[in-house]
Amino acid sequence: MSTMALIFSLIFVLIPIVLSKTLNLGLEKDATIAVIRSIIQLLVVGYILKFVFDSKSIIYIFLMVAVMIIAATLNARKKGAAIKGITWKIAVTLIFIEVLTQSILLGFNITPHTAQYIIPISGMMIGNGMVLAILFLNRFIAETESHQDQTELILSLGGTPKQAVHTQLMTSIKASMIPTIESQKTIGLVQLPGMMSGQIIAGASPVQAVQFQLLVLFLLLTTASITSIMLGFLSYPTMFNKRMQVVRSK
Amino acid sequence: MLHKEVNRMKPAIQFKDVNYSIDGQPILRNISGAFYDGEITTLVGPSGAGKTTLLKLCNGLLSPNDGDIMIHDQTINDYDPVELRRTVGMALQSAPMIDGSVHKNLALPLELQGKRLPDIQAIDLLNDVGLSEDFLQRNSKELSGGQRQKVSIARTLVNHPQILLLDEITSSLDQVSQKEIEELIVKINRKYGVTIVWITHDLKQALNVGTYTWVMMAGEIVETGKSELLESPSNERVRQFVKGELG
Ligand SMILES: Nc1ncnc2c1ncn2[C@@H]1O[C@H](COP(=O)(O)OP(=O)(O)O)[C@@H](O)[C@H]1O
Ligand SMILES: [Mg+2]
Numbered sequence: 001m002s003t004m005a006l007i008f009s010l011i012f013v014l015i016p017i018v019l020s021k022t023l024n025l026g027l028e029k030d031a032t033i034a035v036i037r038s039i040i041q042l043l044v045v046g047y048i049l050k051f052v053f054d055s056k057s058i059i060y061i062f063l064m065v066a067v068m069i070i071a072a073t074l075n076a077r078k079k080g081a082a083i084k085g086i087t088w089k090i091a092v093t094l095i096f097i098e099v100l101t102q103s104i105l106l107g108f109n110i111t112p113h114t115a116q117y118i119i120p121i122s123g124m125m126i127g128n129g130m131v132l133a134i135l136f137l138n139r140f141i142a143e144t145e146s147h148q149d150q151t152e153l154i155l156s157l158g159g160t161p162k163q164a165v166h167t168q169l170m171t172s173i174k175a176s177m178i179p180t181i182e183s184q185k186t187i188g189l190v191q192l193p194g195m196m197s198g199q200i201i202a203g204a205s206p207v208q209a210v211q212f213q214l215l216v217l218f219l220l221l222t223t224a225s226i227t228s229i230m231l232g233f234l235s236y237p238t239m240f241n242k243r244m245q246v247v248r249s250k
Numbered sequence: 251m252l253h254k255e256v257n258r259m260k261p262a263i264q265f266k267d268v269n270y271s272i273d274g275q276p277i278l279r280n281i282s283g284a285f286y287d288g289e290i291t292t293l294v295g296p297s298g299a300g301k302t303t304l305l306k307l308c309n310g311l312l313s314p315n316d317g318d319i320m321i322h323d324q325t326i327n328d329y330d331p332v333e334l335r336r337t338v339g340m341a342l343q344s345a346p347m348i349d350g351s352v353h354k355n356l357a358l359p360l361e362l363q364g365k366r367l368p369d370i371q372a373i374d375l376l377n378d379v380g381l382s383e384d385f386l387q388r389n390s391k392e393l394s395g396g397q398r399q400k401v402s403i404a405r406t407l408v409n410h411p412q413i414l415l416l417d418e419i420t421s422s423l424d425q426v427s428q429k430e431i432e433e434l435i436v437k438i439n440r441k442y443g444v445t446i447v448w449i450t451h452d453l454k455q456a457l458n459v460g461t462y463t464w465v466m467m468a469g470e471i472v473e474t475g476k477s478e479l480l481e482s483p484s485n486e487r488v489r490q491f492v493k494g495e496l497g
Contacts, residue, residue, distance in 0.1 A: 149346040155311060158336040158409060159362040167348075243313060244331040248272070 053115050061115050065122050069094045072130035080137040084238040084247075093230045094129050097223050101125050110215065124195075124216060125223050128180075132227040135176035140232065143168035144239065151246060161240035169236055173228040180224040184217055193217075256288030261320070262413050262445040263308055263338075268317035270303060277303050279469045281317070285413075285462075290439050290446040292460035292477065294453060296491060299466040301449045302343065305415045308447065309338040321413070339411030343418045343449075345402035347390035352376075352401055355390050359408040367408065375404040380430045395422035399431065407438070414438070416448045420455065432459050453480055453495045465491070 013035050020027040052060040073091045080086035102118065104110065111117040144151065147168050154164040187193060192200075195216060199209035241247050261284030268281040278300045285291045293301045306312040307319060310331050319326040321338060329337070336359075347355055356375055357367035373383040379400040385393075393401065399419050406414065416435065420428045436459055439446050450456055456463050457477050465473040465480075465488050473485045480496075483489045 149342065149344050150348065152311065153342060153346045153348070154358075154362065156309060156335055156340045156342065157359045157362060157405070158332045160332065163362055243310060243327075245311060245313065 049115075049119065052119065056115070061118055064119055065098060065126075068123055068126045069098065072126050072133075076130045076133040076137070079134045080141070080235070082141050083137070083235050086137070086235070089231060089234040090133050093133065093227055093234065094126055096230060097125055097129050097226055098122055100226070101219055101222065105219075121216070121219070125219060128220050128223045129227045132176055132180070132224050133231055135179070136172055136228045136231055137235075139175045140168065140172035140235065143172050148246075155244060155246075161237065161244055165236045165239065169232050173232050176228045177224045180220055184221070187217065256443040258286055258288050260287045260323075261285065262287040262322060263447070264320040266318045266320070268307065268314045268319060270300075270307060270312065270314050277469055278307075278314075281471060283464065283471060283474055285445060285447050287445055288439070288443045289462060290436070290448060290460045291462040291464065292456035293447060293449045293464050293466060294451070294456050294480070294495075295466035295472075297451070298468075300469045301466055302417055304466070305340060305417055305447065305449065308413070308415055309340050310334045311340075336409040337411060338413045338415060339406040339409050340415040341399075341402050341406045341417060341419050343421070345395075345398045345419070347393070347398060347401070350390060351386065352388050352390055352393070353386045355401055356405050356408060358405060375407065376401075378407070379404045379434055380427075396424060396427040399423060400427070403431070403434070411444065413445045413447070416446065418449050418451060421451065428455075435459065451495070453492060456480060467491070 013031070016031055017028050019025070020031065048064070052064060069091060072094055073087060076090050077087045080090070083089070102122065105121065106113055106118075111121065144165060150167065151164040155161075193213050193216075196209045196213040199212065200206055239247055263285040265281045265283055268278060269276065270278040281304065293304065295301055303312065307314055308321075310326060310329070313327075321329065321334065326334065348358060353367070353369070353372050356372050360367045369386065372386055376383055376385055381397065381400055381404075385397070385401075390398070390401070399422065403416075403419060414435075420431050423431065432455065435446060435448070438444050448456075448460065457480055460477045462475065463477045463480060464471055465483075465485075467487060473479060473483060473488050479488075480492055483492055
């Protein structure tokens with residue numbers, strides 16, 4: 001795309017701003033900020049990626065993945081503030097997902113061993129892991145709060161902490177995975193996945209783009225299940241103390 | 251369930267200068283005293299007095315900030331929490347049900363140990379609390395308040411507790427069910443020698459069923475003794491409270 005074309009594309013920014021002004025929606029400021037931020041962030045990422053790809057150094061790949069994991073962890077942990085040690089629990093989960101998926105992808109030569117593949121796939125996995133972590137934590141905290149009497153009941157009858165939150169844990173794991181599974185059922189029927197569209201626009205053959213998109217979908221399923229399950233099993237024990245009592249969250 | 255040896259002068263539960271607070275806010279203060287073995291003791295007092303909190307200290311759902319609680323002469327912290335909660339059973343005020351049938355709820359204490367509850371035993375339990383066997387497959391969501399309480403009590407009995415803690419189990423019951431439950435609890439106490447600590451807001455009930463009573467107010471015990479003390483309290487605050495309740 002030429003620079004001239006990119007400048008013309010700003011027409012698509014002007015349309016919502018003009019609409020917002022005429023209808024007094026008051027969204028001009030936010031829209032402008034969003035546009036400026038996305039231009040800056042994406043340009044910076046573009047140049048960083050170019051630098052990393054050109055340098056062909058594994059250290060930069062590591063650094064980029066680390067930055068992604070840190071950013072995703074910091075973003076997701078806000079939702080889990082009620083759970084002790086939630087920051088490292090999310091970080092460990094995301095690191096595990098990254099190591100597992102890349103080991104399989106690279107180990108079986110499913111994807112080439114280059115930054116061009118490792119970084120975008122890592123980004124998708126970590127980003128999806130972050131979304132799943134937020135969905136899971138939101139649900140799990142709500143479930144345990146609204147079912148305190150169930151927890152108390154099971155503890156009173158001589159159940160263990162794990163038994164006392166089992167139902168809430170399973171409900172939350174399932175609920176957080178449903179959007180991933182549901183969205184995959186209709187994929188391609190309503191809208192083409194962004195990544196696949198991008199590849200097609202960039203000139204790849206549709207079949208090749210589909211193959212790659214399928215790989216990503218399968219990876220997303222793994223990410224979704226591992227994030228919720230791992231985070232769940234790391235989280236519930238800190239809600240209880242050694243005497244099997246519920247620890248009150250501040 | 252075998253009848254256990256009862257020594258009525260021996261404490262089943264003993265409090266030694268127990269204090270409990272939440273975030274520095276005192277909830278229970280200087281609690282000392284005993285619930286005697288094989289006896290029914292009622293806990294009465296205005297809501298918010300700390301009655302439920304006191305019960306939760308007895309089965310280790312909560313621990314005191316200081317002081318000690320002895321269960322059958324053994325300090326509560328020496329018990330394994332699971333063993334403690336099976337020995338000291340508790341029927342919660344809200345009688346929470348797990349999703350599913352009445353049978354599933356009755357089987358819960360055994361299911362937690364990886365065991366099953368045979369239908370015959372489940373039916374016996376239902377009969378014990380005055381429910382017919384038709385209830386076995388009934389969905390727990392369809393039970394009335396009173397029926398739920400009965401299932402909740404039967405469920406607590408599955409563990410054969412030596413001490414039974416009851417939190418306002420008859421508050422939501424009609425007169426008939428209330429009488430049934432009172433008779434049932436007295437029967438369990440007589441037949442099996444189970445020590446019973448019973449929170450009730452109904453002072454007539456306290457007089458009817460309890461040998462001893464503790465009157466609690468604002469986190470403290472203001473009076474303890476034979477239930478008859480409720481008829482002529484010596485403490486002025488208790489007199490006011492009793493007057494309000496008994497009319
Ligand atoms: N989890 C809690 N957080 C804060 N305050 C509590 C909590 N549980 C109980 N309390 C307070 O402790 C006091 C005693 O409560 P409770 O034992 O339920 O009284 P009762 O059963 O006599 O009505 C009340 O003032 C109540 O507000
Ligand atoms: Mg209460």
